[in-house]
Amino acid sequence: MIDIIITSYKEPNSTLRAVNAFLKQKIKEDFRITVVDPFPEVGEFLKKKIKDTRFVFYLDSGEGKAYALNLLFQEYGSDNKNDLFILTDGDVYVSENSVKEITDKFKDEKIGCVTGKPLSVDSRNTKYGFWTIVAFAGIDKVRKRLAKEKKFFECSGYLFAIRKSVIFDFPLETSEDSIIPYLFWKKGYLIDYADKAKVYVKNPSNWKDWLNQKVRNVKAHENLNKIAPEMPRTKSLMNEIKEGAFFAIRQPKNLKEFFWVIQLYFARLYLYIKTFKELKKKEAYKDGWRETEIESTKPLD
């Protein structure tokens, strides 16, 4: 049994697309798609549009994504190690082969967690689109290497999957795509990368949204220092410098893109300085359905 959990926040049209991207796949295993959203009107909209009995709407109490996932891990959990959770978001959509690519990876019993490959739907002709394309290309390179070396790496919340019977809860105060893989790793499981399971992501297209989203991400990751200080970090300032700086400067294809990369260095540095300053002022990461809306990442709503 595969439980596909789509966490969304008042984005009915894009969530509908996210659900349909799974329904049109040829999936051999039994599966169920659960959309978790705190807005009942999203449920009404989706129930009108989706007549498939494998679709379920779960009205979230509004306590945040991590809370909702904990609840569903406990409600939908099972004893069967071949049962899976596939976790994704309502504002992204997956490629037609994604479930097969992910389930194939779990044929290896040592694999506990599998992450998909995020791809940007933004244009390379815009600065923010180009920044995302560079970032995703860097992530792809690092994950391929770490998976090959059987080392720990964090997953993408946009699309990742786990075995059902291994963990039943995780801390709320950090990002699930970091702590969940680590909990599996601690139990002796490996993390794998399904680079053919693609997930298409709309990214911020202005400075304010870009900065808000990144600050929130970095804060969530910095919380890991308190929650799991022994966890090997793949997303950190030092790793960005070590793994990303030289990689990024080799990506531009023209002078315009070269300037954008230089700006990206300063932007990343600024966001870390801003985040660390806020953390010093005790403005820590709080789980919730996005306290600050990132409007430009909404693809259809």
Place this chain on the structure above:
Amino acid sequence: MKKQAKDLKIGDKIKVAGKIAMIKEFELSDIGKQGSKKCRIVAEMDNSEKVVIIRPDNYPFDTE
């Protein structure tokens, strides 16, 4: 038998992820951001693994 979260006690057995787990710790919080009280339950499964469960106080649990 179903019981609301607020009516559970230490020692009660509840169903979590299809497994039976015994309640080891139970706390009832103040009213949270969604206007309801929350129960924080630590339950132990057969394999001694502990699970943290947070639910609204009126959440229906399957009990044994």
